Amino acid sequence: MKAIVLAGGYATRLWPITRNRPKMFLPVGEGTVIDDVFADLEADDRVEEVYVSTNERFADDFHEYIDDSGFEKPVVSVEETVDEDEKFGVVGALAQLIDREGIDDDLLVVAGDNLISFDLAEFGDFFRGKGTPCIAAYDVGSKERASSYGLVDLEGDRIVDFQEKPDEPKSTLVSIACYAFPQETLPEFDTYLDGENNPDEPGWFIQWLQSREAVHAFTFDGAWFDIGTPESYLEAVAWKLDGENLIADDATVDAELGENVHVMSGATVEDSELDRSIVFEDATVVDSTLRESIVDTSSHVEGLDLSGALVGAHSRVADREE
Numbered sequence: 001m002k003a004i005v006l007a008g009g010y011a012t013r014l015w016p017i018t019r020n021r022p023k024m025f026l027p028v029g030e031g032t033v034i035d036d037v038f039a040d041l042e043a044d045d046r047v048e049e050v051y052v053s054t055n056e057r058f059a060d061d062f063h064e065y066i067d068d069s070g071f072e073k074p075v076v077s078v079e080e081t082v083d084e085d086e087k088f089g090v091v092g093a094l095a096q097l098i099d100r101e102g103i104d105d106d107l108l109v110v111a112g113d114n115l116i117s118f119d120l121a122e123f124g125d126f127f128r129g130k131g132t133p134c135i136a137a138y139d140v141g142s143k144e145r146a147s148s149y150g151l152v153d154l155e156g157d158r159i160v161d162f163q164e165k166p167d168e169p170k171s172t173l174v175s176i177a178c179y180a181f182p183q184e185t186l187p188e189f190d191t192y193l194d195g196e197n198n199p200d201e202p203g204w205f206i207q208w209l210q211s212r213e214a215v216h217a218f219t220f221d222g223a224w225f226d227i228g229t230p231e232s233y234l235e236a237v238a239w240k241l242d243g244e245n246l247i248a249d250d251a252t253v254d255a256e257l258g259e260n261v262h263v264m265s266g267a268t269v270e271d272s273e274l275d276r277s278i279v280f281e282d283a284t285v286v287d288s289t290l291r292e293s294i295v296d297t298s299s300h301v302e303g304l305d306l307s308g309a310l311v312g313a314h315s316r317v318a319d320r321e322e
Contacts, residue, residue: 001046001047001048001105001106001107001108001124002047002048002049002050002051002101002103002105002106002107002108003041003047003049003050003051003073003107003108003109003110004050004051004052004053004077004094004097004107004108004109004110005034005037005038005041005050005051005052005053005074005110005111005112006053006090006093006094006109006110006111006112006177007022007024007034007052007053007054007058007062007112007113008053008054008055008079008090008093009023009113010055010057011023011113011228013228013229013230014026014228014229014230014233014310015310015312016296016310016312016313017230017294017296017310017312019312020313021058021061022054022058022061022062022112023113023227023228023233024112024113025061025065026227026233027237027262027264027278028115028227028233028236028237028240029237029240029241029246029262030246033112033113033115033227033236034112034113035069036115036116037110037112037114037120038050038069038071038073038074039071040119040120040121041073041074041108041120042071042072042073043121044120044121044124046124046128047073047108047124048073048105049073049075050071050073050074050075051074051075051076051077051097051101051103052066052074052075052076052077052112053077053079053093053094053097054076054077054078054079055078055079056078056079059076059078062076063076077097077100077101079093079096079097089198089199089200089201090199090200090201090202091189091192091193091197091198091199091200091201091202091204091205092193092199094109094189094202095189095190095193098186098189103186104183104186105183106127106180106181106182106183107180107181107183107186108120108123108124108127108179108180109178109179109180109181109202110177110178110179111176111177111178111226113226113227113228114176114177114178114224114225114226114227115223115224115225115227115236115239115240116136116176116178116220116222116223116224116225117220117222117223117224118136118220118222120178122218122220123136123178123180123218124180126216126218127180127218130157130216131182132182132213132214132215132216133179133180133181133182133185133206133209133213133214133215133216134179134180134215134216134217134218135152135159135175135176135178135179135180135206135215135216135217135218136175136176136178136179136217136218136219136220137152137154137173137174137175137176137217137218137219138173138174138176138219138220138224139172139173139174139219140172140173140174141172142172143169143171143172145172146169146171146172146173146174147165147166147167147168147169148165149165149174149175149176149203149226150162150163150164150165150174150175150201150202150203150206150207151163151164151166151169151170151171151173151174151175152171152173152174152175152217153170153171153173154173154217154219157216157217157218157219158214158215158216158217159206159210159215159216159217161210162175162203162206162207162210162215163207164198164201164203164204164206164207165201165203173217173219175202175203175206175217176224176226177202177226179202179206185209185213188209188212189205192205192208192209223239225239230292230294230308230310231292233294234260234276234277234278234292234294237260237262237276237278238259238260238276241259241260241262243259243260244259244260245257245259245260245261245262245263246261246262246263247261247262247263248263248264248265248266248267249265250265250266251263251264251265251266251267251268251269251279252267252268252269252270253267253268253269253270254269254270254271255269255270255271255272255273255274255285256272256273256274257273257274257275258273258274258275258276259275259276260275260276261274261275261276261277261278261279262277262278262279263278263279264278264279264280264281264283265281265282266281266282267279267280267281267282267283267284267285268283268284268285268286269284269285269286270285270286270287271286271287272285272286272287272288272289272290273288273289273290274289274290274291275290275291275292276291276292277290277291277292277293277294277295278293278294278295279295280294280295280296280297280298280299280313281297281298282297282298283295283296283297283298283299283300283301283311284299284300284301284302285301285302286300286301286302286303287302287303288301288302288303288304288305288306289304289305289306290306290307290309291306291307291308292307292308293306293307293308293309293310293311294309294310294311295311296310296311296312296313296314296315297313297314298313298314299311299312299313299314299315299316299317300315300316300317300318301317301318302317302318302319303318303319304317304318304319
């Protein structure tokens with residue numbers, strides 16, 4: 001089996017925090033968003049190679065990260081785009097990568113910004129047991145939230161209907177961008193694209209595929225986070241920290257801390273109150289209150305009351321001229 005980790009997005013909804021870094025490198029607890037995905041694939045002996053599908057802008061970042069990570073399986077496979085306007089869709093990127101890398105094996109595909117509570121090997125076991133295209137599905141508990149994803153209707157564990165981003169969802173069970181395809185299904189990517197179908201989201205391909213052959217769904221309890229917005233990122237951090245705070249040994253903190261606060265290496269927080277917030281490396285927060293906010297690397301925040309704020313790297317924000 002081969003695996004593809006989707007890491008080609010530009011995460012514009014998380015700017016400025018992700019303007020100059022892939023969102024998969026955002027820290028979640030002691031690791032990063034993509035570390036759990038890499039660790040699961042590294043441990044699964046069935047997975048021979050892991051292709052990290054990313055864009056030209058972040059290719060060097062991924063090369064450096066993988067070289068320093070200790071993971072042996074991941075290799076970078078570069079999409080030929082440098083900004084959001086040039087992207088040709090996830091399905092198109094998958095078809096291009098399958099052709100570019102000569103993949104002719106069973107294939108596992110997972111989004112690199114997925115934070116999930118099950119081991120990917122469990123999904124691999126399910127896929128091998130079914131022998132059909134498979135997806136992972138999760139009950140998000142809200143029809144409003146479900147309308148942003150691919151909606152899954154099941155009989156047992158077989159998908160009998162799949163609707164990508166329906167306006168009026170009938171249930172709350174959605175696809176979570178974790179897929180497995182048998183070797184013989186791979187040519188269907190080209191068939192789908194040749195038919196001028198939607199190349200953007202994998203859900204459109206699953207909807208099309210499900211109408212032609214059996215597709216099954218692996219459902220799970222626990223947790224799942226699609227880290228695409230500041231809110232979902234902070235929720236993922238809160239789940240990982242589980243009410244605790246994570247303070248780097250070389251950070252300077254003289255502040256009142258609530259829950260799920262992460263202060264990273266070299267940061268300074270003085271005379272402040274923080275709750276559900278993240279302060280990146282070498283940032284400074286003085287005489288301020290932060291709630292559900294993110295202060296990026298080497299920024300300076302002073303004398304402010306911030307809620308739901310994103311402060312970009314190397315910024316200086318204060319309530320007065322100094």
